[in-house]
Amino acid sequence: MFIVDESHVSVPQIRAMSAGDGVRKRTLAEYGFRLPSCVDNRPLHFDEWDRMRPSSIFVSATPAAWEITQAHGEVVEQLVRPTGLLDPVCQVRPTHNQIEDLMKALREVKKDEGRALVTTLTKKMAEDLCAYLEQAHFNVRYMHSDVDTLERIHLLQDLRKGVFDILIGINLLREGLDIPECQLVAILDADKQGYLRSKTALIQTMGRAARNLKGRVLLYADTMTPSLKEALEETHRRRNLQALYNEEHGIIPKATFSMAKTILEEEVLTPKVSEKKIESFVQRSDSIETLRMEMIKAAESLDFEKAAKLRDWILQLEKQ
The missing domain is CATH 1.10.287 (Helix Hairpins)
Known part of the structure; x- marks a missing residue:
């Protein structure tokens, strides 16, 4: 298989x-x-x-x-979430005064202590919009291909923790952006047909708001392109089926919030070992050698995050 x-x-x-x-x-x-x-x-x-x-x-x-x-028609759909959450409500709004309208929506999200994702078509527009919103006293950052991987991780951590409320980017489809705190996804120039505004990209981008009970999507467009129309119809179809299932089974949608940590933060950047755990290791003369063997085994298995964590445990034990 x-x-x-x-x-x-x-x-x-x-x-x-x-x-x-x-x-x-x-x-x-x-x-x-x-x-x-x-x-x-x-x-x-x-x-x-x-x-x-x-x-x-x-x-x-x-x-x-x-x-x-x-697949020859053998398509299996998994539309219902264990939490009962629905696909987000989507609204199409005109591009005239779109920034002012967006700012109003962002203030509502901030008042509700939520987070917002805003997607633009170009890096320049992302940077300019970020600067403009900062002047209007919004707590905002931008993310695009010039931002290196480690900085991306820190940006996502800070967004979840509330260090800032709004993240602006071009292609916000990378893994890790499915965050339950995200109440609003705003898509500027949604009618500019192309790779970033294709049916697939639009559905994926709108789905970033699907993990929040109040999740909604604003699409700024003056023309109903085929991609936009199909994306809206598909999201609406899924939402209706999810709502019907919840009603039939008495499910009340609820959001789940986990600790805002990533593997990198948890196992590599800030590896910690409690004093009690260190003492229990020290009591065994072979503990460091055992950990070293596990570290080598993890590295050979290409599990470098685990290997790095074990390495730092060994260093702490040797220091003790």
Whole structure:
């Protein structure tokens, strides 16, 4: 059995890997930096991969046409959440005075101690909007591809903890942005048809507000594009089915809030061992050696977060 997670992204990447590798190596061979035979060492072409894969399950909130075709109609939908939460309410608003309207909505979220995500089309617009909102005394940050990975993690932590209330970005679909504190998702220029405003991207972006009891989405658009129309219809369909299920089974929607921690924060950046735990380790003469063996085993298994945590435990024990 072969399982492809987030298949709407993963499957196109398989096709892109082979094409990108071929373009790069042909250029190097053409200008004499590599031998022509370098193109033989390559990823699988898409059709090769397709022939080799066994029985497959494609998992995605927004499957593409290719996956649906391959499934021959065997599509299983998981729309009901254990918490009973519904897909968010979506509103389309005109772009005229969209920033003023957005600021009003952001004030409501801040008053309710919630969080908001705002998505723009360009880095420049994200930075300019962030600066404008800061001048209006909003607690806001922006995130785009120029922000490195560790800083992204800190930004998400600070957003959840309430260090700031609003995060602005271009593509807010990265893992970790499904935060229950998010009450509002605002999508500027929602009618600018393209990759960031496709049906798939819109549904995924709107879903960022689906973990909050008061979650809602504002889409600023003057034209009802096919992508926008389909995304709204799909979200509305899911919401109706979820509400019907809750009504039939007497489920009252409720949000769940976990500690705002990430693996990186918990196991790498701030590894802690209680004094009591250290004392219990020290009482065993072989404890440090045992931990060292576990650390090596974790590193060999490519579980570097666990290995780093064990390393820091060893250092604390040796210090004791």
